[in-house]
Amino acid sequence: ExxxxxxxxxxxxxxxxxxxxxxxxxxxxxxxxxxxxxxxxxxxxxxxxxxxxKPNGQGFTHFVGTADQIAGQMQEAMEEIGGDGFLVTGHLKPRYINSIVDELVPALWKRQLTRREYSHPHLRDNMTAF
Incomplete structure (x- = not known):
């Protein structure tokens, strides 16, 4: 359900x-x-x-592990199947969001898979700049 x-x-x-x-x-x-x-x-x-x-029945790829392991899995998925980003789902509670911001994002930065800063003042301009 x-x-x-x-x-x-x-x-x-x-x-x-x-x-x-x-x-x-x-x-x-x-x-x-x-x-x-x-x-x-x-x-x-x-x-x-x-x-x-069935496994991944919702059409999603599930990542499990430490922040660095998850960053690696995300990188592998992008290299294998392509795409332009990930949709984060789950119980979006503060602890979950904080672990993404404080742990996963820095791991993605180390791999140069996400931006550290934005070059435009508006979201719509930044969405097309990556």
């Missing part, structure tokens, strides 16, 4: 309307497109339960 709630939040699709044990069929969303690809890649007969309960 927690996985379904997270998927609904990120995709904009109310997954409670689907029977979890029947094939999903087609649907469209303006939300997170990774979820849409996850369902398509699972095959036409995949059920919602199968997609959610």
């Amino acid at each position: 927690r996985g379904l709630a997270a998927m609904s939040f990120l995709s904009g699709v109310d997954f409670s309307q689907f029977d979890p044990d029947k094939p999903m069929g087609e649907f469209k969303t303006n939300g997170m497109q990774t979820l849409l690809r996850t369902f398509k890649n699972a095959g036409p007969d995949a059920t919602l339960r199968e997609v959610v309960t």
Whole structure:
């Protein structure tokens, strides 16, 4: 249920309307497109339960370890599959956020995987500058 709630939040699709044990069929969303690809890649007969309960069923890559290990895993993922960033999910409580800011970001800096400063005063300009 927690996985379904997270998927609904990120995709904009109310997954409670689907029977979890029947094939999903087609649907469209303006939300997170990774979820849409996850369902398509699972095959036409995949059920919602199968997609959610298999490893990385939400279409996410999970990183576990020390900050330096996670930075390395993130680097490997980018080198292998490409992309332009990561979506951080989970229980976004202060302790979790602080560990990212205080531990993971410096580990990413050491690997030159994220900026130390911003060259523009506005977010939109900085988003396209990296």
